Amino acid sequence: MSGMLLEDGSSLPEIDPQAGNKPLVYRQFLWTRVTHWIWAVALFFLLLSGLQIFNAHPTLYIGNQSGFGYDNEVLALRAENTPQGPVGYTRILGLRLDTTGVLGLSWRGERPVRRGFPGWATIPSGQDLATGRVVHFFFAWVLVITLLGWFVGSLINGHLRRDIAPRTADLRNLRQDIVNHAKLKFHHTRDYNTLQKLAYGAVLFVILPLIILTGLAMSPTINAVIPFLADILGGRQTARTIHFAMMALLVGFFIVHILMIVAAGPLNELRSIITGWYRVDPPTRKV
């Protein structure tokens, strides 16, 4: 931190009168930091290539097949011509929303194009399913291998048991922790707070495994190897819908994650996930 000079020439810790009381602790193992950043990159590419793949048939269904002769649709991004010009709309569980410009119909330069997600949300930006698949399956392997490596490593180094698994005290503290988050009041300690543990646990043990399993359930070869996988997920098209829903949850997690980092002190949070070191609150005073 000594190199970080502010405009008035003082270094950062000095402007905080309590800095002296705020010790740096080693919070994040190297393995945690490495896997975190690999996931950040992989999930970025998986999201944008996944939306590219979705755009090849921007409709989701429930069941084993896609209803062309009957209706089992849950979400569709469509475009149509109206007397007022072309419009894009989203049909979700029968509800129709006008999403012109973003979903269903967006602009490429001056030209309206019929597209599920717009060009800025896909890799590549134009319609190119083949390239989307190349990018998606490469980073899918990266995600799976990293997740397995993280799991084994975190069992061994104790990260799972010590940091992720919620304790009884955490659960007892849940209500207070929700209030703290709502007030953007954060305690900086070595340990994650209750909501952090629950959020990270949900992503690592529910959302990511489910997005991987539903991805596999869409593969016809995997379907021949383990037919029950698609069956227990409700059929191939339900699996595709769950895959999409998990994506939406991950995007939601990402947004909240970033907001929480900003609210809790971005420099300190970033330092801990880059170098491992985290500045914690001074030893607690009894109030």
Place this chain on the structure above:
Amino acid sequence: MAQLKLSRRALLKTAVIGGSGLVLSGCDAFDGLSSGGSVRDILASANNLTYRVQRLLAGRNALAEEFTEADIRQPQRPNGSTAPDDDAYKSLLSKDFADWRLEIGGLVEKPLSLSLAQLQAMPSRTQITRHDCVEGWSCIAKWTGVPLALILDEARPKLQARYVVFHCMDTIDRDLSGDIKYYGSIDLIDARHPQTILAYGLNGEALPVENGAPLRVRVERQLGYKMPKYIGRIDLVDSFAAIGQGYGGYWEDNGYDWFGGI
């Protein structure tokens, strides 16, 4: 309270910056991947890993899931060519394919030329399976046809034969050198798979034109683009370097993976 306000402002600012960063990032920074190159090749090498792992898991005989009559809820959704405009095809169609022959050649001991009636007289297999399109949709239908393995047994592939190439009668594309008719290939493991059939029947009727009349292949452990329609000739080859642009199929020449197992 002052600190809280500051946090909220910082929050908003970050949301805006983060949001616009996401917008910029999508744009066209990665559009170069579409036109090939070494980065794309590295990314595409993951497909080889997928192929090897899936082959290891599925082996030669793992069967695709089969369904019941009750699962057939709609006509089979056609895709790709649905009404070939080729004169040769239209003339065959006008005579109900009486003059059509399936030619089997290339690296075989005994080249064959089979009429539709001859194919229909061979032992057949009927299966109700789910067709999975690379675009993401699925459709369940009942297919009837001759196991490809039986035809291979008769034609007797030579030892160096590795792939089965399907040459089709429909023009799928045009380039400077003229019309491109659909073509595709599978290896001998998939060709001899018990569910790989040359189908002439769909949902109990003759195969309709939009689904590939008179004959299409079913490769049930792969995606739809691996199942050519309107087949006219089958060649056994040891490499597809000389076919199209050398990637083993029309869609493969356009950037899709040769193995359509995922």
